[in-house]
Amino acid sequence: MPSRSDDQLPNDDLPNVAGMDARRRSLLQALGLLPIAGVGGLAAMVPGAALAQQFPTAKVNTTKLAVTDTEVIVGQLHSSSGTMAISETGSIQAEQLAIDQINAMGGILGRKIKVIKEDGASDWPTFAEKSKKLLVNDRVAAVFGCWTSASRKAVLPVFEKENGLLYYPTFYEGLEQSKNVIYTGQEATQQIIYGLDWGAKEKKAKTFFLVGSDYIWPRTSMKIARKHIETVGKLGKVVGEEYYALGSTNFNSLINKIKIAKPDCIFAAVVGGSNVAFYKQLKAAGITGDKQFLLTLSVTEDEMTGVGGENFAGFYSSMKYFQTLDNDNNKKFVAAFKAKYGKDAVIGDVTQAGYLGPWLWKAAVERAGSFDVDKVVAASPGIELKTAPEGYVKLDANHHLWSKSRIAQGQPDATFKVVAESPELIKPDPFPKGYQ
Numbered sequence: 001m002p003s004r005s006d007d008q009l010p011n012d013d014l015p016n017v018a019g020m021d022a023r024r025r026s027l028l029q030a031l032g033l034l035p036i037a038g039v040g041g042l043a044a045m046v047p048g049a050a051l052a053q054q055f056p057t058a059k060v061n062t063t064k065l066a067v068t069d070t071e072v073i074v075g076q077l078h079s080s081s082g083t084m085a086i087s088e089t090g091s092i093q094a095e096q097l098a099i100d101q102i103n104a105m106g107g108i109l110g111r112k113i114k115v116i117k118e119d120g121a122s123d124w125p126t127f128a129e130k131s132k133k134l135l136v137n138d139r140v141a142a143v144f145g146c147w148t149s150a151s152r153k154a155v156l157p158v159f160e161k162e163n164g165l166l167y168y169p170t171f172y173e174g175l176e177q178s179k180n181v182i183y184t185g186q187e188a189t190q191q192i193i194y195g196l197d198w199g200a201k202e203k204k205a206k207t208f209f210l211v212g213s214d215y216i217w218p219r220t221s222m223k224i225a226r227k228h229i230e231t232v233g234k235l236g237k238v239v240g241e242e243y244y245a246l247g248s249t250n251f252n253s254l255i256n257k258i259k260i261a262k263p264d265c266i267f268a269a270v271v272g273g274s275n276v277a278f279y280k281q282l283k284a285a286g287i288t289g290d291k292q293f294l295l296t297l298s299v300t301e302d303e304m305t306g307v308g309g310e311n312f313a314g315f316y317s318s319m320k321y322f323q324t325l326d327n328d329n330n331k332k333f334v335a336a337f338k339a340k341y342g343k344d345a346v347i348g349d350v351t352q353a354g355y356l357g358p359w360l361w362k363a364a365v366e367r368a369g370s371f372d373v374d375k376v377v378a379a380s381p382g383i384e385l386k387t388a389p390e391g392y393v394k395l396d397a398n399h400h401l402w403s404k405s406r407i408a409q410g411q412p413d414a415t416f417k418v419v420a421e422s423p424e425l426i427k428p429d430p431f432p433k434g435y436q
Contacts, residue, residue: 052110075134077145082122090351098358124154131155149217167357173220174430194405195318206236209263214243218269249277289314300348309414319349333389400428
């Protein structure tokens with residue numbers, strides 16, 4: 001394990017927060033308003049007002065961002081409406097939880113975080129419009145947002161033109177690296193290739209039927225998958241490839257094609273609300289986990305709330321995080337999340353990756369001693385989170401996270417059972433040779 005980072009404190013280094021007594025501290029921790037131990041940083045050591053005096057606004061904000069002596073404004077840009085709301089709501093909640101925890105510690109450089117929330121409404125032009133508002137009109141210091149690659153691609157020119165900073169939480173196809181984006185989800189080599197290799201080895205899969213929603217992430221992901229199956233990894237052959245519009249609810253024609261092709265593996269990247277119809281119709285057609293190997297890149301605990309465990313049981317997901325991970329970091333995170341959002345709240349892969357965004361930003365701002373985007377970006381490579389719910393992660397110079405990959409099987413109660421895990425952290429490689 002790498003040596004301790006200056007941005008992180010081990011569990012026994014956390015002092016009382018601003019003189020907080022043990023009883024009040026325990027209450028706030030139970031409510032999820034204090035952080036998981038080990039991600040304290042400067043705010044845990046110095047009271048907010050005193051810290052703000054050490055970092056005057058004129059010094060920490062030289063680019064006219066929305067930073068005052070007492071607060072810093074950030075943006076949230078997700079779909080809280082439309083077909084993607086089923087997937088993005090968890091990210092909104094997790095990012096807010098992290099921000100609440102950071103504020104309970106005294107904020108960042110002595111300033112409390114204020115959030116402006118915008119709804120991308122599952123519409124890519126709306127994402128672009130809202131990102132411009134946040135960066136140009138509101139002058140936010142950072143944005144935590146997007147889910148689909150289509151939404152990220154829509155806002156990317158705006159962030160690069162206005163020199164904004166986006167923390168993007170979703171697993172994606174790779175083939176991108178921007179100075180203005182920190183990618184906290186997996187890229188293709190960490191999710192797609194690992195998953196396919198596991199399927200070929202453990203399930204003896206040699207024929208694959210590729211299924212996706214019809215936009216950039218599924219299409220690019222399946223392009224990478226096909227190259228790995230047939231050329232680079234030489235796992236076997238693709239016997240079918242189909243795409244359906246985002247929001248589609250009729251998959252009967254697809255299911256007939258799958259029955260005719262009889263693939264060893266259905267490799268799926270169906271997104272958002274379409275998952276509900278897809279898995280219900282698979283079960284109705286007799287394609288179930290006890291008869292057919294299916295591996296998906298896009299069903300987490302969030303989607304399971306709509307899909308239903310009875311419709312997904314026996315199928316597999318390739319992710320880096322599942323709510324059932326058995327480690328102390330995750331147990332504390334799940335408890336805090338449920339304390340804030342209710343005992344029935346669920347946490348999926350992208351939700352957890354969303355939670356990492358504010359903590360990575362906090363660590364970079366404190367390392368830089370500034371909210372200025374260029375300084376925060378320069379301070380970001382090498383930052384470590386030893387208390388991430390998924391386990392230890394670190395930020396590479398290419399703005400992606402080193403992390404482990406995992407495979408889990410869906411259970412009838414809508415949870416996941418982890419059945420495989422990469423032995424080491426996988427270095428992010430957004431531009432793998434042979435796949436472009």
